[in-house]
Amino acid sequence: MTRSPSLQARVAIASALSAAIVIGAIAAAFAVFLRVNGSRQLDLTLDSVILAAPTTTAMPAVPIEPALQPTPTSPTIDAARTESLGGVVVRARDILVEGSTPSLLSLAVPEDPLIDAIRRQQVWVAAAAATAIAAAAGLGWLFAGRAVRPLQRLAAATHTVGAAAGSDRPSARGARETEELADAIGQMLDRIAVSQKRTGEALASARDFAAASAHELRTPLTSMRTDLEVLATVPLADGQRTEILHDLLATQRQVEATLVDLERLALGELADPSDREMVDLAELADRGVQESRRAHPGVAVDLHAPDQVVVRGLPAGLRLVLDNAVTNAVRHGDARRVQITVDRADGDAVLIVDDDGSGVPETERQAVFDRFVRGSTASSEGSGLGLALVAQQAALHGGAVALTTGPLGGARLTLRMPPADRERADTSAGP
Incomplete structure (x- = not known):
């Protein structure tokens, strides 16, 4: 497959073509100017002769032939004209000499020296034009080479991206367009890296x-x-x-x-952090309590919460925390009373689940958050993943979860999360 011309070559060709068009137009106008100006100079020379000619002359007068008399259809007698005289191109003018016997005096100036001079000047102009076009192409090539050098470095750096672990991102400084291209490539690589990570x-x-x-x-x-x-x-x-x-x-x-x-x-x-949204933890807990009462009709499930506690999180994940906490209390702790509390403490949003069940031994309170780990008081029906899911959601929401002994005599599960305003500020601050 034939490769396209480089940007440097394109700029050089464009510079040469632009110079050729401009210089060609100037050269054509200059050639016309030389021709017209040369004819005008010959006419001025003839005029100067006319002004210097005496009104009478000692030379024998030449009788005016009837054929040379002006007629309505013939040109003016004293108008300059170009004609061939003995094989020589001349610029001629007839002068009417008045006297006892009117006569015509023809003055002629040869044009060959003028034409030769114009041709020599045209040759010099053509040579200068060719030199200028070549210089424009060379300068275009030189300046374009300096302009595309950052692009070449950027292309070379891009070729090595991903070839080895820890390879640097491509970077180039020079023209604004080059910097914008480098930034666009960097952003594209960031998106690719995120996609590869996911x-x-x-x-x-x-x-x-x-x-x-x-x-x-x-x-x-x-x-x-x-x-x-x-x-x-x-x-x-x-x-x-x-x-x-x-x-x-x-x-x-x-x-x-x-x-x-x-x-x-x-x-x-x-879970994608971009899927998070503003969640009223009190409202979510209220819905969870209603569902828990229907799922566990023999258990008293109560809620204590202020009007509003807003966090930024995944509604499904937070609801999973609440449901698993209640299910564990009922299934593994044989609880008959569960109390859910939503509150604020030290600037954090807090979700607390207390029960009156058998609780979790202190030596097992950390281990039960691992996968497939069941407490010694847990029933055999569980998968050992309920509290692991709670710990996972706590980490996803930038919080922490812990098990202690609750005021009802059973276990207390406490989930602490940053509120929406502080979590958003931490995210905007970046690493």
Whole structure:
């Protein structure tokens, strides 16, 4: 594939063409001027002869022939004209000499010296024009080379981007357009880097999801297969069959809960900060309390919250924190009363979930936030990911979560987050 001419060559050609057009127009105008001015100078020479000619002359007068008399259709007698005289081109004028016998006096000046002089001048003009065009092309090439040198450095730097870890971003200084192009390339590389990072995180999350699923689901799936083989091959009494079917349903619910929690965990890892929005934590908690009362009809769920506590976050993630905290209290702590509090403390937004259940032993309060870790008081139905999801959402919202002993006798889960105005200021300040 034929490569296009370089910008430097294009500028040089454009400079030469521009100079050729301008100089050609000037040269043409100058040639016309020389021709017209030369004829005018010959006419002035003839005029000077006329002014210097005496009114009478001692030379024999030449009788005016009738054919030379002016006629209405003939040119004026004293008008200058160009004609050939004996093979020589001359500029001639007839002068009417008055006297006893009127006569005509013809004056002529040869044009050949003038034409030769004009041609010599035209040759010099053409040579000067060619020199000027060549100089314009050379200067265009030189100046264009200086102008495109930053672009060449930028292209060379761009070729090495991504070739090695830690390679510098392309940068060039020179013309404003070059700097704008370098900045545009830098912004494009930033967007590509963000996209690559998100892609890498997605792949890592997928690998983690697959590994965790394989590890966590191997035991329940093996148990389900064993139960199914027993049902298919061993004659059982009705009570035994019912017990095995009950175990199968419980295991199936555990597998389903694990898959759902793994999916939520993967989605949390892929959460985009740009998806955050202004959330009224008090209003969100009120909706969560209404849903919890319907989901756990035997549990008293209460809410204490001011009119408004605004944070900037992911509504689905914050709702997940609330739902998991209530579910853990009911399922693993056997709580019959849950109290949710939304408040402000030391400038932070605080979400507190207290219960009257069995609580979490102090030695396990940090470990239960890890994946697939169940407390010693937890039931076997859980996936071990509920509190891991809570910790993940706390980190995503720039906050912290902790477990302590609550005033109701059970566990207290506390989530602290920066308020919307401070979180927005921290984001705008940058690293």
